Amino acid sequence: MIIVMGATGATGAALVRTLSDSEVPCRALSRDPQRLRTRLGATAGPLVEGHYADAADPASLHAAFRGGSQLFLTMENGPRQVEFELRAIETAVASGVRHIVKISSPASEPDSPVAIARGHHTVETRLRAAGITATVLRPYAFMQNLLMLGPGVTHGDLLTGAMGRAACNYVDCRDIAEVAAAALTRPGPTGGTYTLTGAETCSFDRLAELLGRLRGRPVRYVDLPPEQFRAQLSTARGMPDWLADHVVEIQQLAVARPEQPTDTVARLLGRAPRGLEAFLTEHIDAFR
Ligand SMILES: NC(=O)c1ccc[n+]([C@@H]2O[C@H](COP(=O)([O-])OP(=O)(O)OC[C@H]3O[C@@H](n4cnc5c(N)ncnc54)[C@H](OP(=O)(O)O)[C@@H]3O)[C@@H](O)[C@H]2O)c1
Structure with missing residues (x-):
């Protein structure tokens, strides 16, 4: 079982x-x-x-x-x-x-x-x-996390972060689940260590551009200094300290270590990973 x-x-x-x-x-x-x-x-x-x-x-x-x-x-x-x-x-x-x-x-x-x-x-x-x-x-970051940005996009036409121009990897949880299922049901992937990404990296500027095009109304990315972004997560969004620290640490990691996609999902599943644009299209109502 x-x-x-x-x-x-x-x-x-x-x-x-x-x-x-x-x-x-x-x-x-x-x-x-x-x-x-x-x-x-x-x-x-x-x-x-x-x-x-x-x-x-x-x-x-x-x-x-x-x-x-x-x-x-x-x-x-x-x-x-x-x-x-x-x-x-x-x-x-x-x-x-x-x-x-x-x-x-x-x-x-x-x-x-x-x-x-x-x-x-x-x-x-x-x-x-x-x-x-x-x-x-x-x-890497779940595409499903992006849905949490929905209210800021819907009500303010804004994305905020502290990642500058850095691009980061996103992966769809459904692909992670399929890799997990493969490891649980097939001998090949069992016992390995796998870094999972989608097929492409994406910066916040590009994400704003994609969302604006898909919903037919522009979205702007506002880049903040890390401390200011952290304060905003704590006060305006009510995040506990450990979570606000985590979000800033992840974004600063993407700045310090430029992210690259891996081919792991394609190798293990025999098909391309789900794409970011397809994910945003599927969930565009969360950003209208
Ligand atoms: N989000 C990302 O972008 C990302 C990226 C890389 C790695 N990760 C890692 O992914 C993991 C989270 O995975 P996820 O997003 O699938 O989880 P999730 O959506 O955060 O859900 C976590 C699950 O933990 C269960 N849980 C919480 N407290 C529990 C307890 N005391 N006993 C038993 N179950 C408990 C909850 O079940 P109930 O509430 O129903 O009990 C819930 O189903 C974390 O380790 C995170 O570091 C996340």
């Missing part, structure tokens, strides 16, 4: 859908059965078994992992993320799980300038030492 943690999240829900479409049974975990039902909707056919699990409650993890052979591990970013992921790995191994596919991030290094990526490095290191098969997926 494949266990999917974070099944209400961006990649977990897409993975459940992908497995379900391929008629592969899985157990989908959440802290909230109602949220799970709403999020999965029609996806939750007879092959999807919903189950309660809270990584803060070790007993619930033991119950949720019982009979599992493989685990998809993703966890919301937050102050307890490393603790929760390490507990999930330890419990999975004790429960007989033999393969874990973990969502990590780029720049997963011990001295990474991105605090959350340092946490991913800690978890990756423990996972590789766990004595089971470990597949690590390091996606």
Whole structure:
């Protein structure tokens, strides 16, 4: 049985859908059965078994992992993320799980300038030492994150950031999910470490230009000094400090280390990754 943690999240829900479409049974975990039902909707056919699990409650993890052979591990970013992921790995191994596919991030290094990526490095290191098969997926920014920019674009015709002219990689969560499904169901990709991107990088100026053209009304990119952007995320958008720091760190990383697409999605899936323009076209109502 494949266990999917974070099944209400961006990649977990897409993975459940992908497995379900391929008629592969899985157990989908959440802290909230109602949220799970709403999020999965029609996806939750007879092959999807919903189950309660809270990584803060070790007993619930033991119950949720019982009979599992493989685990998809993703966890919301937050102050307890490393603790929760390490507990999930330890419990999975004790429960007989033999393969874990973990969502990590780029720049997963011990001295990474991105605090959350340092946490991913800690978890990756423990996972590789766990004595089971470990597949690590390091996606760049999810295209689905861009939907959070919708209100600023709709109400102010504006994008704001602190990335200057730097371009960054975006990848569609549905491609991440398909790679995860391949690792869980086919021998080829199992056990590797993969950096996942779309086919092209995109700067905020280019993103503004694309959105303006697709919705038929111009969008302007306003570049702010990092500290000013961080203050705006905290005060105007109400982000907790750790999240505002994370957004600025990610953008500054793209400035310091110019990003390039990889061909990993195409190699593993045998087709081109989903494109940014296609994604924006599909979701353009969020930016009108
Ligand atoms: N967003 C990006 O652009 C990006 C880029 C690269 C890497 N990443 C990495 O991707 C990961 C997030 O993946 P995602 O976007 O798929 O997740 P997500 O949408 O943030 O959802 C995370 C899931 O975590 C679950 N969760 C939260 N607290 C939990 C707990 N105590 N016990 C059990 N489950 C818990 C939630 O389930 P319930 O609330 O239903 O319990 C939710 O389904 C992070 O590690 C992040 O660093 C993200």
